[in-house]
Amino acid sequence: GQNIDQPTEMTATEGAIVQINCTYQTSGFNGLFWYQQHAGEAPTFLSYNVLDGLEEKGRFSSFLSRSKGYSYLLLKELQMKDSASYLCAVRDQDAGNMLTFGGGTRLMVKP
Amino acid sequence: DTGVSQDPRHKITKRGQNVTFRCDPISEHNRLYWYRQTLGQGPEFLTYFQNEAQLEKSRLLSDRFSAERPKGSFSTLEIQRTEQGDSAMYLCASSPTRGTEAFFGQGTRLTVV
Numbered sequence: 001g002q003n004i005d006q007p008t009e010m011t012a013t014e015g016a017i018v019q020i021n022c023t024y025q026t027s028g029f030n031g032l033f034w035y036q037q038h039a040g041e042a043p044t045f046l047s048y049n050v051l052d053g054l055e056e057k058g059r060f061s062s063f064l065s066r067s068k069g070y071s072y073l074l075l076k077e078l079q080m081k082d083s084a085s086y087l088c089a090v091r092d093q094d095a096g097n098m099l100t101f102g103g104g105t106r107l108m109v110k111p
Numbered sequence: 112d113t114g115v116s117q118d119p120r121h122k123i124t125k126r127g128q129n130v131t132f133r134c135d136p137i138s139e140h141n142r143l144y145w146y147r148q149t150l151g152q153g154p155e156f157l158t159y160f161q162n163e164a165q166l167e168k169s170r171l172l173s174d175r176f177s178a179e180r181p182k183g184s185f186s187t188l189e190i191q192r193t194e195q196g197d198s199a200m201y202l203c204a205s206s207p208t209r210g211t212e213a214f215f216g217q218g219t220r221l222t223v224v
Binding site for chain 1: 142144146151152153154155156159167202204211212213214215216217218
């Protein structure tokens with residue numbers, strides 16, 4: 001099975017940088033995903049890592065270390081609209097390539 | 112709109128009633144997933160289809176839950192004899208066979224009273 005851990009809540013200031021960590025344990029790792037979810041809305045895809053290293057996409061970057069079972073999502077130049085839940089999910093090839101989600105990190109951006 | 116579509120968006124039902132939700136995936140996507148999400152939690156996997164074949168089903172899914180995907184197109188999720196604990200957002204997602212991310216629909220919010 002999988003075990004995915006991420007902090008429950010984080011608070012940051014507008015314009016700042018925030019790093020959301022995710023650790024996981026899985027038998028057939030086949031990629032790690034980050035999704036953003038605003039309250040009452042569907043999750044939307046942010047990033048995907050399958051190899052070690054940093055993937056950058058505008059203000060958002062995601063890092064993966066497979067040996068450590070660790071990823072982080074880095075958000076730069078925070079905006080108020082970034083207040084949302086950020087979901088870490090792992091794809092397991094031993095389980096039909098389904099995504100297993102962590103509990104999500106609720107990020108509050110303050111002025 | 113070419114995204115994942117779910118119907119209805121909201122459903123209120125009395126305990127003990129049966130409910131059925133529908134999901135229309137993105138047309139070229141072979142894989143279809145159902146998840147359940149409660150407030151403050153991440154989505155919890157329920158079941159997964161590759162075309163019309165149901166390949167995975169969560170151990171957490173009781174016998175009251177059943178899902179189908181006839182002809183490998185739309186899917187339905189039925190909950191029989193609903194209980195208050197079934198109140199949640201039911202999310203559908205689809206992805207291509209060799210794709211990366213899954214695309215989510217807007218979800219069906221179920222309230223059992």
